[in-house]
Amino acid sequence: MNVMxxxxxxxxxxGLSEADLQRYLAAALSAxxxxxDLYFEYLTTTSIMVDxxxxxxxxxxISAGCGVRVLSGERTGxxxxxxxxxxxxxxxxxxxxxxxxxxxxxxxxxxKENRGRNLYPVALPSVSSDVREKxxxxxxxxxxxxxxxxxxxxxxxxYADELRRILVVGSDGTxxxxxxxxxxxxxxxxxxxxxxxxxGTSGGGGRVSLEFFRSEKTPEHFAEQAARQAIIQLDAxxxxxxxxxxxxxxxxxxxxxxxAIGHGLEADFNRKGTSAFTGRLGTRVASEKCTVVDNxxxxxxxxxxxxxDEGNTTHETVLIEKGILKGYLSDKLSxxxxxxxxxxxxxxxxxxxxxxxxxxxxxxxxxxxxxEDIIRSVKRGVFAANFGGGQVDITNGKFVFSASExxxxxxxxVTAPLKNCTLxxxxxxxxxxxxxxGNDLKLDEGVGTCGKDGQSVPVGVGIPTxxxxxxxxxxxxx
Amino acid sequence: xxLKEIAVDVVNRAMRGGATAAEAVVREGNEFSTVVRxxxxxxxxxxxxxxxxxxxxxGQRAASTYSxxxxxxxxxxxxxxxxxxxxxxSEDPHAGLPEPAQLGSIGGDLDLYFDxxxxxxxxxxxxxxxxxxxxxxxxxxxxxxxEGGSFDAADGRKALANSHGxxxxxxxxxxxxxxxxxxxxxxxxxxxxxxxxxxTLKKLDDPEQVGRIAAQRTLRRLGARKVxxxxxxxxxxxxxxxxxxxxxxxxxxxxxxxRGASFLAGKLGERVAGENVTVIDDGTLRGGFGTSxxxxxxxxxxxxxxxxxxxxxxxxxxxxxxxxxxxxxTGNAARGLAGNPSxxxxxxxxxxxxxxxxxxxxxxxxxxxxxxxxxxxxxxxTGDFSRGASGLWIAGGELTYxxxxxxxxxxxxxxLLNIAEIGSDLEFRGAVAAPTLRLDxxxxxxx
Numbered sequence: 001m002n003v004m005x006x007x008x009x010x011x012x013x014x015g016l017s018e019a020d021l022q023r024y025l026a027a028a029l030s031a032x033x034x035x036x037d038l039y040f041e042y043l044t045t046t047s048i049m050v051d052x053x054x055x056x057x058x059x060x061x062i063s064a065g066c067g068v069r070v071l072s073g074e075r076t077g078x079x080x081x082x083x084x085x086x087x088x089x090x091x092x093x094x095x096x097x098x099x100x101x102x103x104x105x106x107x108x109x110x111x112k113e114n115r116g117r118n119l120y121p122v123a124l125p126s127v128s129s130d131v132r133e134k135x136x137x138x139x140x141x142x143x144x145x146x147x148x149x150x151x152x153x154x155x156x157x158x159y160a161d162e163l164r165r166i167l168v169v170g171s172d173g174t175x176x177x178x179x180x181x182x183x184x185x186x187x188x189x190x191x192x193x194x195x196x197x198x199x200g201t202s203g204g205g206g207r208v209s210l211e212f213f214r215s216e217k218t219p220e221h222f223a224e225q226a227a228r229q230a231i232i233q234l235d236a237x238x239x240x241x242x243x244x245x246x247x248x249x250x251x252x253x254x255x256x257x258x259x260a261i262g263h264g265l266e267a268d269f270n271r272k273g274t275s276a277f278t279g280r281l282g283t284r285v286a287s288e289k290c291t292v293v294d295n296x297x298x299x300x301x302x303x304x305x306x307x308x309d310e311g312n313t314t315h316e317t318v319l320i321e322k323g324i325l326k327g328y329l330s331d332k333l334s335x336x337x338x339x340x341x342x343x344x345x346x347x348x349x350x351x352x353x354x355x356x357x358x359x360x361x362x363x364x365x366x367x368x369x370x371x372e373d374i375i376r377s378v379k380r381g382v383f384a385a386n387f388g389g390g391q392v393d394i395t396n397g398k399f400v401f402s403a404s405e406x407x408x409x410x411x412x413x414v415t416a417p418l419k420n421c422t423l424x425x426x427x428x429x430x431x432x433x434x435x436x437x438g439n440d441l442k443l444d445e446g447v448g449t450c451g452k453d454g455q456s457v458p459v460g461v462g463i464p465t466x467x468x469x470x471x472x473x474x475x476x477x478x
Numbered sequence: 479x480x481l482k483e484i485a486v487d488v489v490n491r492a493m494r495g496g497a498t499a500a501e502a503v504v505r506e507g508n509e510f511s512t513v514v515r516x517x518x519x520x521x522x523x524x525x526x527x528x529x530x531x532x533x534x535x536x537g538q539r540a541a542s543t544y545s546x547x548x549x550x551x552x553x554x555x556x557x558x559x560x561x562x563x564x565x566x567x568s569e570d571p572h573a574g575l576p577e578p579a580q581l582g583s584i585g586g587d588l589d590l591y592f593d594x595x596x597x598x599x600x601x602x603x604x605x606x607x608x609x610x611x612x613x614x615x616x617x618x619x620x621x622x623x624x625e626g627g628s629f630d631a632a633d634g635r636k637a638l639a640n641s642h643g644x645x646x647x648x649x650x651x652x653x654x655x656x657x658x659x660x661x662x663x664x665x666x667x668x669x670x671x672x673x674x675x676x677x678t679l680k681k682l683d684d685p686e687q688v689g690r691i692a693a694q695r696t697l698r699r700l701g702a703r704k705v706x707x708x709x710x711x712x713x714x715x716x717x718x719x720x721x722x723x724x725x726x727x728x729x730x731x732x733x734x735x736x737r738g739a740s741f742l743a744g745k746l747g748e749r750v751a752g753e754n755v756t757v758i759d760d761g762t763l764r765g766g767f768g769t770s771x772x773x774x775x776x777x778x779x780x781x782x783x784x785x786x787x788x789x790x791x792x793x794x795x796x797x798x799x800x801x802x803x804x805x806x807x808t809g810n811a812a813r814g815l816a817g818n819p820s821x822x823x824x825x826x827x828x829x830x831x832x833x834x835x836x837x838x839x840x841x842x843x844x845x846x847x848x849x850x851x852x853x854x855x856x857x858x859x860t861g862d863f864s865r866g867a868s869g870l871w872i873a874g875g876e877l878t879y880x881x882x883x884x885x886x887x888x889x890x891x892x893x894l895l896n897i898a899e900i901g902s903d904l905e906f907r908g909a910v911a912a913p914t915l916r917l918d919x920x921x922x923x924x925x
Contacts, residue, residue: 047817052737054568059816060559061544062552063529074515078523082546092525098600099522131566154737190739190859197738199859239864241887241923242707272515273623274660274669354521389854391866395660395669396702398883400853400866420862422855422885424923472704474855474864474885476921 009177010040010167014084018111021169023086024068025107027093029171032102033070033077035332036093037170039309040066040084041351046131047160050138053146058131065351068092071333072100078354107171114176116313119299119306120207122181133210134159141187141219148227151234154190157223159183159213168311170332176311181207182302182458184446187222191230200230201388201404204445206302206460217445229386229405232417239406239421239475245381246423246468247374247409250442252387254461257292257362258450259390259399260427261285265319265327266345266357266452267334269394276397276428277325285325286431289367292320294329296344296360302446303361303460310346310355317343319362320431331357349455359450363462367437371465374436376412382421382473383407383414397427400474422474430468438465481506481637482647484530484548489639491557492534497564499535499575500641503774503813504528507634508596514607515626516615522604531815532557536564540573544815572801576775580797580807581644583772584779589765591649592678595631603629606655606685613689614659620700621693625658625669627685644776651677655685657692661700668699670850675907677765695849698870702880704924705871711845712886712920713838713872716903718848719912723828725890726757727910729858730784730792731821732799732810741861741891742790750790751894754831757785759794761809761824768825768909775811775819782808782824788895794821828912831900835914838899840875846922847872848886861890867922881924888920 010016021038028036042064049057066089067080077099079092141157161183168176184205191198202225204217213219248256261277269275277285286292296305296314305314310332318326330338331346334357347358375383383406390401403421407414443462450459479487485502492500508526512519530553531544541563545556598606611627630653637647656673672692674683714722734740742750751757761779763769772778775797783791795803796811796819812822839847852866864887870877901914 054570055566056540056568056570056573057818058541058563058567059543060563061531061816062556063544063546065527065546075519076521078521078525080525080527082527082529095524099519131563135566154739156737190737192738197741197859199739199857239887241885241921243925272625274625274667276667352525352527354523391853393669393850393852395667396699396882398852398866398868400855400885402853402855402864419860420855420857420864420887420889422853422864422866422887424852424866424883424885426883472883472885472923472925474866474887474923476864476887 009165020086021111022107024089024093025169025171027090028068028070028097029105029107030094031097031100032105033072033097033100035071035171036107037069037168037174037310038066039351040167042165043162045162046134047158048135048138049156049158050142051156053142055135066092067351068096069354070096070099074337075099076354080352110173111169111175112173114174114307114311114313117306119297119304120181122207122209130210137185137213137219141185141223144220144223145187145189145227148224149231151191151193151231152189152227153192156188158186166309168309170311174311176307178306180305183208185213185219185222187226189226189230191234193234196234198230198233200226200228200233202226202229203447206300206446207304208300232405233419236417236419238477239418240473240477241475243470243472245378246471246473247378247381247383248463248466249383249385250438250440250463250465252444252461253384254363254444254463255387255390255401257364257463258359258459258461259392259401260425260430261292261319262359262362263392263394264397264427265329267328267330267338268357270328271334271338275394280325283325284323285428286320286323287434288323289437290320290323290431290434291365293318294359294362298361301361301443301460302448302458305360308344308346309348312342312344312346314344314360329357329359331355347457349457353455356453358452358457359459361443361460363441363443364464366439366441366464369436369438371438371440374438374465374467375409375414377436377467378409378412381409382418383409384423392427398424399427400424420475423471424474425471430471433469434466435469436467440464481635482639482645485637485639486645488530488532488553488557489641491553492532492560493641495557495561496536497534497561498537501533501575502530502639503815504530504637505634507632509632510603511628511630512604512607513626513628514604514611515624517608519604520626529815532560534560534564535574538569538571538573539564539567540818541567542816572798575640575642576777576797576807578642581642581776582778583646584762588769588771590677590769591633591651594679595633595651595653610655610657610685610689613686614657614693617690617693618697620661620663620697621659622662623660625660627657627689630654638774638776640776646772646776648771653679653682655682655688657689659693659696661696663700666700668696670695670699699880702868702882704883705881705922706925707923709919709921711842712917712922713842713845713847714915714917715847715849716905716912716914718851719915720910721851723826723910723912725856727823727826729890730794732793732795732803733821734858735793736799736802740858745790748790749788751785751788752897753788754900755785755788755894755897756829758783758829759824759826763825766825767906768823773809773811774813774822777807777809777811779809779824796821823909825906826910827904830902830904830913832902833899835901835903838901838914838916839872839877842872842875845872846881847877863888863890863893884922884924886920886922892919893917
């Protein structure tokens with residue numbers, strides 16, 4: 001097994017030396033910035049898609065590059081190159097340097113390597129050797145989904161993995177290298193019966209090896225979830241419209257936290273005073289049953305990182321403790337400008353992008369209610385078992401997300417499946433209406449990708465079963 | 479080597495390596511962006527990149543790879559990986575390149591590239607962003623914060639070659655200016671934006687105008703409230719009408735059609751919209767944001783009438799989806815560096831009507847004017863539509879107070895059949911465009 005070790009990948013592959021790195025940093029600070037960093041990235045990807053039971057697509061790719069950032073006060077200069085020749089990196093460094101205007105500065109003399117734990121000690125995805133094994137997993141998903149029910153008419157299943165190797169070097173002495181594997185399977189099923197059509201989707205993975213899909217979450221698991229959802233949706237009725245009690249199922253519905261709370265607590269928005277949560281530290285933003293954390297250190301999770309994309313060790317950060325707002329998610333720039341601790345949440349999509357505060361795995365801790373009691377307490381409302389995507393307006397706090405699997409609750413019992421069910425609410429007060437918190441915290445299965453300012457990064461979410469006393473359900477029924 | 483030569487070289491390497499057919503795409507681009515916030519430069523970004531992708535066939539098996547390493551060894555490795563992958567994919571009877579006779583490029587200058595987008599000095603570019611934000615901040619005291627003004631410029635070059643002998647290349651350029659002001663009044667904080675985008679600086683709106691409109695759009699949201707759940711006429715402003723049109727594009731996308739994943743699958747020749755609705759995709763419009771001389775398989779772009787007077791006339795297809803459906807490609811192949819071609823958009827628009835937007839609003843006694851949709855509550859398989867929304871409440875034929883935290887729900891099939899009014903205000907601000915639309919029969923959910 002190719003067990004990951006923290007070697008010096010970029011030093012070996014590109015003949016980089018510490019002296020080269022110092023030279024690039026010096027060029028970046030040649031106009032006097034406060035801080036400069038280099039982000040080297042070497043990314044390999046594989047993806048396989050099975051459609052109509054045929055392997056229609058198999059793709060592999062390599063991209064490599066280096067981004068140079070210079071900070072000067074509140075200003076950021078950024079340039080990148082996809083050619084790692086020294087003269088090209090120097091040119092990018094001099095371009096980024098233009099943000100500052102002053103005498104050249106010398107970077108810190110010695111780089112201190114941030115070496116530590118390994119949250120994803122797995123066999124790294126190999127570019128070539130095991131394509132057939134990956135392919136077999138996808139074919140298994142296809143077979144299982146079709147076998148689930150004759151009303152499943154179309155199946156599209158895919159597998160994708162990547163290995164991202166990064167090296168971050170900062171003029172404050174930062175030197176961090178990491179190898180970040182990421183894999184996921186996805187299944188889409190279309191159901192048809194008596195002129196009705198439906199769709200079901202499922203997927204998952206994490207910073208895991210192929211073994212995960214053989215022993216923990218198998219292709220059959222994902223296939224059956226997607227097929228089950230499609231079959232249920234064939235008989236779904238229109239969701240009601242208006243305010244009502246809503247119970248959120250455990251796991252992926254935690255996207256509620258991500259949209260309603262998480263983005264609003266990213267430090268950049270709060271530094272600029274444009275978040276609906278600006279100025280609310282220490283105040284009540286949730287019922288006292290709610291404690292919410294962002295945790296980049298959960299082993300093998302999709303949102304986890306040994307170090308963030310600025311080379312900082314990731315942490316568990318308490319955002320809300322018993323309903324009181326405790327902290328923001330920060331990166332180097334916002335931590336320095338706001339005078340707060342750096343929480344290790346500086347992330348970026350690739351070497352072409354400027355890092356900013358982002359979530360990792362965001363979830364609510366378990367409470368004391370049993371899921372059954374929560375459902376039983378609802379006279380008439382909606383049980384949202386699973387969700388599609390969501391979105392938030394940071395400034396006015398309004399968020400929305402759509403249920404991919406939802407049911408009516410009548411007199412304390414889960415009854416008819418619902419379709420076309422969107423929930424909309426207000427971030428700063430939705431959690432104040434949480435009256436019951438289940439004892440069944442679950443993290444999602446590893447499908448989340450978060451978009452912000454045009455940059456996508458993998459994230460995780462989770463909640464226990466939750467009851468929200470009042471939220472607007474956007475259906476068409478009564 | 480120029481890009482075309484690199485693309486041809488890669489196709490040749492693939493054919494020498496044992497491919498029965500091959501296609502290569504090379505892309506090169508430069509980007510510049512700057513954000514000015516509260517008068518100060520916040521970010522400056524400038525860079526360029528180049529990358530290549532190859533698709534190979536071994537008989538009816540296809541595979542693809544991409545790389546940012548354009549050295550000879552890098553290209554060899556990319557090609558040999560693709561050839562190895564093509565041994566494990568399935569025989570697909572419909573896989574393959576277009577027929578040689580289908581290949582080509584439309585002639586003439588399409589006005590896609592203007593070198594002026596890169597003609598400005600660094601200071602002038604920053605000034606564009608600064609002016610847009612400054613104009614927004616000057617409109618009203620309640621505009622007291624900002625996410626900034628920005629200026630972006632980019633140019634790109636794309637070359638495509640295949641083993642049928644097609645070689646083509648084109649360039650394009652782009653510039654934009656935008657402003658994102660924040661307004662506060664009482665306990666309410668709101669943010670909105672406006673922008674202008676063009677292929678040449680000459681066609682870019684004044685930054686001041688962009689800033690002023692952004693400020694007005696932000697101010698009109700202050701004090702927004704919820705409304706009671708109701709079935710009322712819904713008017714979509716042109717930006718939101720565009721988002722409806724994007725759903726229609728996805729629904730006529732050949733990839734969704736052949737697998738029955740669209741509510742429009744199998745409806746060719748049927749009435750799917752009101753008689754007043756005509757939707758066109760035209761990849762040949764001079765200077766258009768969706769214009770190109772050939773698609774991503776080397777087929778000339780064209781004008782396709784998708785819906786004519788309410789009748790579904792054509793899907794949008796590439797070679798593969800056309801073969802699956804027993805039809806001809808419409809020149810809508812799109813591809814990234816890797817993977818099978820998908821369906822791309824030309825300039826996709828809904829033909830304007832004759833009524834002014836203000837007259838459409840005047841005809842609604844009580845209803846919702848939507849200026850923003852939020853979230854992804856659209857199911858193209860069933861047509862089910864339920865999205866978060868904000869906008870302005872219409873009473874007595876006039877826009878009155880702002881509303882938010884509501885949803886608009888219905889079904890796209892009914893929505894298309896119930897477009898009651900179509901405005902005269904068609905304007906391209908991207909590859910997809912639609913005029914103001916009035917839709918009847920939707921549910922607005924609130925309190």
